[in-house]
Amino acid sequence: xxxxxxxxxxxxxxxxxxxxxxxxxxxxxxxxxxxxxxxxxxxxxxxxxxxxxxxxxxxxxxxxxxxxxxxxxxxxxxxxxxxxxxxxxxxxxxxxxxxxxxxxxxxxxxxxxxxxxxxxxxxxxxxxxxxxxxxxxxxxxxxxxxxxxxxxxxxxxxxxxxxxxxxxxxxxxxxxxxxxxxxxxxxxxxxxxxxxxxxxxxxxxxxxxxxxxxxxxxxxxxxxxxxxxxxxxxxxxxxxxxxxxxxxxxxxxxxxxxxxxxxxxxxxxxxxxxxxxxxxxxxxxxxxxxxxxxxxxxxxxxxxxxxxxxxxxxxxxxxxxxxxxxxxxxxxxxxxxxxxxxxxxxxxxxxxxxxxxxxxxxxxxxxxxxxxxxxxxxxxxxxxxxxxxxxxxxxxxxxxxxxxxxxxxxxxxxxxxxxxxxxxxxxxxxxxxxxxxxxxxxx
Amino acid sequence: xxxxxxxxxxxxxxxxxxxxxxxxxxxxxxxxxxxxxxxxxxxxxxxxxxxxxxxxxxxxxxxxxxxxxxxxxxxxxxxxxxxxxxxxxxxxxxxxxxxxxxxxxxxxxxxxxxxxxxxxxxxxxxxxxxxxxxxxxxxxxxxxxxxxxxxxxxxxxxxxxxxxxxxxxxxxxxxxxxxxxxxxxxxxxxxxxxxxxxxxxxxxxxxxxxxxxxxxxxxxxxxxxxxxxxxxxxxxxxxxxxxxxxxxxxxxxxxxxxxxxxxxxxxxxxxxxxxxxxxxxxxxxxxxxxxxxxxxxxxxxxxxxxxxxxxxxxxxxxxxxxxxxxxxxxxxxxxxxxxxxxxxxxxxxxxxxxxxxxxxxxxxxxxxxxxxxxxxxxxxxxxxxxxxxxxxxxxxxxxxxxxxxxxxxxxxxxxxxxxxxxxxxxxxxxxxxxxxxxxxxxx
Numbered sequence: 001x002x003x004x005x006x007x008x009x010x011x012x013x014x015x016x017x018x019x020x021x022x023x024x025x026x027x028x029x030x031x032x033x034x035x036x037x038x039x040x041x042x043x044x045x046x047x048x049x050x051x052x053x054x055x056x057x058x059x060x061x062x063x064x065x066x067x068x069x070x071x072x073x074x075x076x077x078x079x080x081x082x083x084x085x086x087x088x089x090x091x092x093x094x095x096x097x098x099x100x101x102x103x104x105x106x107x108x109x110x111x112x113x114x115x116x117x118x119x120x121x122x123x124x125x126x127x128x129x130x131x132x133x134x135x136x137x138x139x140x141x142x143x144x145x146x147x148x149x150x151x152x153x154x155x156x157x158x159x160x161x162x163x164x165x166x167x168x169x170x171x172x173x174x175x176x177x178x179x180x181x182x183x184x185x186x187x188x189x190x191x192x193x194x195x196x197x198x199x200x201x202x203x204x205x206x207x208x209x210x211x212x213x214x215x216x217x218x219x220x221x222x223x224x225x226x227x228x229x230x231x232x233x234x235x236x237x238x239x240x241x242x243x244x245x246x247x248x249x250x251x252x253x254x255x256x257x258x259x260x261x262x263x264x265x266x267x268x269x270x271x272x273x274x275x276x277x278x279x280x281x282x283x284x285x286x287x288x289x290x291x292x293x294x295x296x297x298x299x300x301x302x303x304x305x306x307x308x309x310x311x312x313x314x315x316x317x318x319x320x321x322x323x324x325x326x327x328x329x330x331x332x333x334x335x336x337x338x339x340x341x342x343x344x345x346x347x348x349x350x351x352x353x354x355x356x357x358x359x360x361x362x363x364x365x366x367x368x369x370x371x372x373x374x375x376x377x378x379x380x381x382x383x384x385x386x387x388x389x390x391x392x393x394x395x396x397x398x399x400x401x402x403x404x405x406x407x408x409x410x411x412x413x414x415x416x417x418x419x420x421x422x423x424x425x426x427x428x429x430x431x432x433x434x435x436x437x438x439x440x441x442x443x
Numbered sequence: 444x445x446x447x448x449x450x451x452x453x454x455x456x457x458x459x460x461x462x463x464x465x466x467x468x469x470x471x472x473x474x475x476x477x478x479x480x481x482x483x484x485x486x487x488x489x490x491x492x493x494x495x496x497x498x499x500x501x502x503x504x505x506x507x508x509x510x511x512x513x514x515x516x517x518x519x520x521x522x523x524x525x526x527x528x529x530x531x532x533x534x535x536x537x538x539x540x541x542x543x544x545x546x547x548x549x550x551x552x553x554x555x556x557x558x559x560x561x562x563x564x565x566x567x568x569x570x571x572x573x574x575x576x577x578x579x580x581x582x583x584x585x586x587x588x589x590x591x592x593x594x595x596x597x598x599x600x601x602x603x604x605x606x607x608x609x610x611x612x613x614x615x616x617x618x619x620x621x622x623x624x625x626x627x628x629x630x631x632x633x634x635x636x637x638x639x640x641x642x643x644x645x646x647x648x649x650x651x652x653x654x655x656x657x658x659x660x661x662x663x664x665x666x667x668x669x670x671x672x673x674x675x676x677x678x679x680x681x682x683x684x685x686x687x688x689x690x691x692x693x694x695x696x697x698x699x700x701x702x703x704x705x706x707x708x709x710x711x712x713x714x715x716x717x718x719x720x721x722x723x724x725x726x727x728x729x730x731x732x733x734x735x736x737x738x739x740x741x742x743x744x745x746x747x748x749x750x751x752x753x754x755x756x757x758x759x760x761x762x763x764x765x766x767x768x769x770x771x772x773x774x775x776x777x778x779x780x781x782x783x784x785x786x787x788x789x790x791x792x793x794x795x796x797x798x799x800x801x802x803x804x805x806x807x808x809x810x811x812x813x814x815x816x817x818x819x820x821x822x823x824x825x826x827x828x829x830x831x832x833x834x835x836x837x838x839x840x841x842x843x844x845x846x847x848x849x850x851x852x853x854x855x856x857x858x859x860x861x862x863x864x865x866x867x868x869x870x871x872x873x874x875x876x877x878x879x880x881x882x883x884x885x886x
Contacts (some may be wrong), residue, residue, distance in 0.1 A: 017717030018691055019665055022631055024575045030724040057524050066517035074509035081500050081706035117560045117730045124729045132467045153728045188465055222462055248461055263524035265734040274460030281473040285596045286567045287560045291708040
């Protein structure tokens with residue numbers, strides 16, 4: 001079902017919308033992510049989804065959390081059910097500095113932490129604060145689809161920086177900065193996911209961290225360090241955050257969604273003081289204050305529960321799922337290559353030459369397996385030769401079966417390409433049909 | 444302490460901020476509300492605050508809510524602690540259509556409801572979607588300080604429309620529309636709080652509702668109807684919402700913060716379908732999805748509890764407090780005049796001629812009572828002859844004592860004005876000193 005045949009489903013607005021002429025210019029930059037349209041199909045139980053980024057919560061101590069919520073509301077309800085501070089509750093901000101100490105950020109000042117509705121809101125606020133239309137944001141090639149959406153909505157110009165298995169390539173970063181500036185454009189920030197990158201699964205090496213920090217400091221480019229997966233390394237403690245190398249040059253974004261759970265929608269920014277001031281004002285303008293009960297429940301979890309052991313349990317679970325995926329890839333898809341994540345949720349698969357992940361997706365879904373086409377993770381339409389496969393949510397058995405199904409589609413596609421050459425396919429993603437999708441699938 | 448003497452406290456940024464040159468133009472429009480600077484002082488227990496807009500939660504069935512939260516997490520934790528849909532949970536959207544039926548909105552489609560992080564986020568998203576810098580938003584004179592903050596941050600040009608004890612004056616609205624258009628500017632929307640207005644306490648009369656809806660329809664001005672207090676009428680059921688007169692011409696904003704509690708930060712927008720589409724995309728970009736546990740807890744409260752009886756109990760409590768305030772005003776401040784609210788949280792006091800509510804505030808706080816100066820509620824610096832007094836949070840006894848204290852300040856001020864004429868005062872609001880304030884006080 002194409003959007004041109006069904007103008008009602010066109011998020012760009014249309015002449016049936018009496019307010020079509022009233023939208024702000026930026027509203028026309030909003031679009032549903034490539035992933036979204038698929039999800040009414042993908043969420044069917046018979047489909048193995050290697051597409052989503054939802055954490056697996058089955059090991060959470062639910063009874064403990066249930067008791068905590070009950071106690072908070074019955075004994076401290078007047079506070080828990082009320083508005084809170086726009087910056088976030090000081091007790092949770094204190095706890096957050098302890099969480100960040102595991103990432104090499106030592107002695108953080110709770111006064112420079114701002115609590116947000118998930119770290120997505122912090123990302124949105126940072127973009128609001130720094131981006132005038134046309135300003136450039138540098139970001140990894142590829143990068144997080146939800147960040148691309150925010151940057152696009154706020155009319156940023158995104159420029160990708162090449163990366164390899166050790167993350168952003170420092171020389172490439174320097175070159176891109178030179179090129180962008182030579183073109184007369186203004187660079188406002190580097191957005192980066194240094195740990196267990198989404199979608200690539202790779203990690204910025206220890207050697208490169210001070211180099212990236214130093215280049216950005218020298219070139220006066222603010223770093224926006226997005227670190228939702230940092231604690232979820234399979235075998236080793238986290239590498240020190242970029243923030244630890246450049247306290248005044250980095251705004252650090254943290255999230256409880258992956259190391260704990262997304263249900264309370266609580267994340268944070270840890271920012272240089274002057275930026276923190278503006279983040280608080282912008283957040284008050286956007287939401288008044290984050291959820292008090294959510295903040296108190298998480299502070300309680302961090303104070304009274306051995307949360308770091310829980311993180312270790314998550315690590316072991318995700319490590320097992322990752323291994324299941326890598327083994328299945330080796331067994332079933334030897335004609336592809338992929339990254340070998342040391343943590344996080346994703347691996348990045350390179351298809352055999354001539355295959356197109358975006359046009360192949362409907363056939364994969366018909367074969368009851370889903371992934372995200374690499375094109376979702378680029379600003380400029382690149383990425384059709386890649387797929388992001390996530391191993392966070394399905395069981396190891398489901399992962400194995402999903403990869404097996406995927407291999408049948410890839411192999412059939414490969415045969416066609418070998419026979420007829422690339423570009424034989426007429427189908428495109430629209431034939432899967434539209435669907436109202438849960439946002440998390442954009443993760 | 445003035446901001447010029449202490450540049451660090453200047454939210455506009457300064458040369459000590461290494462990123463001062465990098466902010467977007469709009470970031471310079473962010474500023475702390477007038478109310479905020481006072482709150483470290485006002486929150487001292489010896490001060491009676493007639494300033495804040497926090498609901499009084501003491502009658503909430505906390506044990507019932509605690510049990511509900513416990514049950515939700517222990518039996519449905521995998522859903523409650525997970526991401527949800529960007530538009531909001533369909534079960535709660537269904538419940539919300541029932542809530543809106545009490546406001547005269549019958550047969551609402553849950554598919555056109557978008558759940559947000561408080562209705563403040565819906566306000567922010569609507570502004571994002573419709574306002575290019577310099578576009579005009581019409582709004583009551585005076586209007587909600589938190590809306591003015593959003594509109595300013597998004598570079599809207601705000602134009603006030605005169606109101607009286609029956610709300611917006613239709614002829615005045617028509618005149619303002621003509622004048623603004625004659626000046627070559629583009630009007631994007633009318634922002635209005637028809638019920639128990641913040642800060643004026645008045646309600647748009649039944650007679651005027653179809654007129655306002657009709658004028659805006661005819662003039663193609665979208666109405667943004669903000670209705671947090673609608674169910675809190677003291678003596679009568681709510682008047683029908685503007686949305687009920689103009690389904691395609693109104694985006695309706697609702698909130699659980701006042702009729703229930705703010706702690707979960709859940710509000711909503713009910714919008715024409717095409718606008719709803721864009722609101723969902725914008726909200727996903729901003730926060731991915733609203734809190735699932737918060738949505739489930741509220742849906743549970745609306746389903747299993749006699750929530751409308753609870754609303755009636757709130758009404759009676761606020762009615763008693765309002766009466767305490769009006770009686771105290773009559774007894775202690777006969778030299779002032781004020782509105783007589785039929786619901787909500789606020790009354791709007793007009794000071795004797797020559798008095799300045801903004802410059803008087805530090806003296807009031809020294810006399811251990813706080814209010815909000817009328818200037819906070821205007822885009823253009825008007826309002827110094829008014830104060831907003833809120834009766835929602837303090838007890839009737841505290842209200843009475845607060846008004847008594849306030850009368851001593853007003854009377855002393857009046858004596859000085861009578862003796863020396865207006866403009867004798869040298870103090871200004873800054874002498875109270877800066878403070879990190881809870882955002883709710885901006886309500």
